[in-house]
Amino acid sequence: MTHSSSPRTPNFGAIPGLAERATPEFSLALFRRMALTRAFETRARQAQADQDVRTLIYLCLGEEAISAGISMHAEGAWVLGQHRGHGTYLSFGGNMERLIDELLGMPSGCSSGMGGSPPIHDMEKGIVGHSGLIGDQVPVAVGMAMAGEARKVVTFFGDGAAEEDYVLASLGTAASRKLPILFVCEDNDLSVLTPTRDRRGWDLAQVARGFGLEAVDIADDPWLVAHWAETLMVRLPALINVRTCRDVWHVGIGSDGAPEWNRFDLVREKLAALGLGEQAARIEAEARDLVEAKWQERLRIRSAS
Amino acid sequence: MARTVADTIRELTRAHIADNNGVVMGQCLSAVGWVQNTVPAQAEGMVELPMTDVAGAGFAVGMALTGRRPIFVLRFQSFLWLNASPLVNYAAKSKSMFGYGCPVFVRAIAAEGSGTGPVHSHSFHSIFMHAPELPVAAPMTPGEYESVWDHFITHDDPVLVSEHRASYKTERELPDIIREDAVLTVFAMGSARFTALQAVERLAAQGIACNLIHLVWLKPFAPSPQALAALRACGRGLVVDATYQTCGAARSIAYDLMEASGIMVHAIGLEDRSPGAYPHLENPTPSPERIIAKVAEMVT
Numbered sequence: 001m002t003h004s005s006s007p008r009t010p011n012f013g014a015i016p017g018l019a020e021r022a023t024p025e026f027s028l029a030l031f032r033r034m035a036l037t038r039a040f041e042t043r044a045r046q047a048q049a050d051q052d053v054r055t056l057i058y059l060c061l062g063e064e065a066i067s068a069g070i071s072m073h074a075e076g077a078w079v080l081g082q083h084r085g086h087g088t089y090l091s092f093g094g095n096m097e098r099l100i101d102e103l104l105g106m107p108s109g110c111s112s113g114m115g116g117s118p119p120i121h122d123m124e125k126g127i128v129g130h131s132g133l134i135g136d137q138v139p140v141a142v143g144m145a146m147a148g149e150a151r152k153v154v155t156f157f158g159d160g161a162a163e164e165d166y167v168l169a170s171l172g173t174a175a176s177r178k179l180p181i182l183f184v185c186e187d188n189d190l191s192v193l194t195p196t197r198d199r200r201g202w203d204l205a206q207v208a209r210g211f212g213l214e215a216v217d218i219a220d221d222p223w224l225v226a227h228w229a230e231t232l233m234v235r236l237p238a239l240i241n242v243r244t245c246r247d248v249w250h251v252g253i254g255s256d257g258a259p260e261w262n263r264f265d266l267v268r269e270k271l272a273a274l275g276l277g278e279q280a281a282r283i284e285a286e287a288r289d290l291v292e293a294k295w296q297e298r299l300r301i302r303s304a305s
Numbered sequence: 306m307a308r309t310v311a312d313t314i315r316e317l318t319r320a321h322i323a324d325n326n327g328v329v330m331g332q333c334l335s336a337v338g339w340v341q342n343t344v345p346a347q348a349e350g351m352v353e354l355p356m357t358d359v360a361g362a363g364f365a366v367g368m369a370l371t372g373r374r375p376i377f378v379l380r381f382q383s384f385l386w387l388n389a390s391p392l393v394n395y396a397a398k399s400k401s402m403f404g405y406g407c408p409v410f411v412r413a414i415a416a417e418g419s420g421t422g423p424v425h426s427h428s429f430h431s432i433f434m435h436a437p438e439l440p441v442a443a444p445m446t447p448g449e450y451e452s453v454w455d456h457f458i459t460h461d462d463p464v465l466v467s468e469h470r471a472s473y474k475t476e477r478e479l480p481d482i483i484r485e486d487a488v489l490t491v492f493a494m495g496s497a498r499f500t501a502l503q504a505v506e507r508l509a510a511q512g513i514a515c516n517l518i519h520l521v522w523l524k525p526f527a528p529s530p531q532a533l534a535a536l537r538a539c540g541r542g543l544v545v546d547a548t549y550q551t552c553g554a555a556r557s558i559a560y561d562l563m564e565a566s567g568i569m570v571h572a573i574g575l576e577d578r579s580p581g582a583y584p585h586l587e588n589p590t591p592s593p594e595r596i597i598a599k600v601a602e603m604v605t
Contacts, residue, residue: 133395139362142367144368145367
């Protein structure tokens with residue numbers, strides 16, 4: 001993989017040889033998290049098509065690599081995801097049954113069926129709930145980092161949320177106070193359907209550096225994301241802006257055509273090139289089977305109740 | 306020496322920091338006067354926030370989630386407009402959405418007069434009573450403040466505390482006044498309790514006996530059986546508040562009282578206009594004269 005200087009390309013910010021230097025165990029563990037999210041979101045999309053899920057749904061298909069990569073080096077941290085957060089929840093070990101139940105509006109859902117897709121949380125895993133308001137998790141995350149605990153904080157938000165005044169104020173405050181927090185912007189270049197170029201003329205990583213944060217701007221190659229997570233989690237506060245592609249609409253299950261790049265396919269190809277193709281295929285199949293079994297079980301329980 | 310409301314707040318805060326690993330968050334805490342002498346003059350337990358209204362309330366929410374029960378200080382209630390969202394959308398909904406509370410003690414301080422002008426004058430507790438799952442209180446005496454604090458420290462809800470600078474030097478408690486010969490019951494909230502007390506005393510001197518019921522918890526609002534009995538016995542009610550009358554706390558509580566008692570209850574609050582910085586342009590807490598005029602209109 002060679003470095004690209006254009007931000008909206010799959011090799012933006014690439015560091016050659018990262019995947020090749022990773023152990024097979026690491027690469028497969030990374031892919032297992034991506035595959036679980038992929039399988040879950042694909043099944044959730046079907047569940048809404050089937051009208052089993054009748055609430056608003058915010059899918060992260062196409063963006064799986066970011067939470068998978070960050071989670072490889074953020075164990076034990078408080079995690080505050082964004083409204084498009086199923087991948088964050090699953091990558092950090094959130095309980096899948098309670099997520100399905102939440103999407104199905106069941107009282108056993110992680111938010112008692114109150115919130116549907118955005119406010120998922122699992123306090124046992126340190127995954128803190130999101131209110132559903134764009135970006136409001138970012139100042140909350142900074143407040144948690146202010147508490148003086150040894151525990152680090154990771155928060156995810158989108159490129160639209162990055163424009164919220166309270167998110168910018170949060171970056172400045174974290175930098176001023178040198179708080180133990182990693183900001184991760186999942187930059188799909190879209191606020192609903194409005195591209196970044198129509199919304200602002202500034203660059204988040206540059207603004208973060210202006211505040212005094214260490215910041216990088218990269219594409220969503222999972223080995224690259226994991227590399228920067230490992231590097232920056234010991235140099236907090238910091239920000240990673242990750243260029244990625246949202247495969248489906250902001251809300252719902254529709255699509256406007258092929259994404260600019262298909263990260264999941266690129267990772268499959270890389271694993272095959274590393275001689276891990278068979279293991280990867282098995283991981284994908286296992287993830288699909290697990291997810292399908294869980295959905296069938298929860299749908300049976302809902303039908304019976 | 307008798308303790309004032311300001312002394313009470315400061316000493317509760319000092320103990321919270323020392324004993325509970327508590328924390329105070331706000332802007333300009335250490336400025337001259339340490340927030341009218343209501344926070345201890347110390348660095349320990351004090352988080353000086355940058356001028357990040359909106360985000361500031363979010364920081365307090367995050368701090369609350371870690372268990373440090375922040376006291377979030379807003380030196381003027383006007384700052385509530387910017388800071389409302391994290392309080393209403395996260396802190397208040399946290400328990401029903403996530404199953405865990407978000408105990409932030411919001412000290413919203415009202416001021417009026419002295420040139421505070423169109424933006425920084427007044428109380429705004431009405432707008433927070435409108436939001437679900439956010440308890441709202443307006444303690445005006447040392448004992449009431451301790452009682453509201455006790456509630457906060459023994460529950461995991463946030464509390465919006467509508468304070469008023471006019472109360473800070475108060476040392477005495479304000480017991481209800483209930484008279485057998487009353488022709489009207491006044492229910493008063495916030496800084497209007499001080500003007501209502503003066504009005505009721507002057508009306509009594511004029512031979513018009515009125516009950517006076519002091520309201521501390523505005524939401525949830527639960528009138529006591531004694532208050533309802535007093536209202537029913539005299540047959541007339543008037544609620545007086547220091548927030549805007551239109552869609553305000555006084556009208557909302559008057560409606561609750563009417564439903565509970567079957568008695569007609571009127572309401573007065575601030576006039577529907579922005580206050581100016583000079584005395585002739587102010588829009589003050591209903592004055593004793595205004596309350597007396599309203600009572601006279603109702604009993605004649």
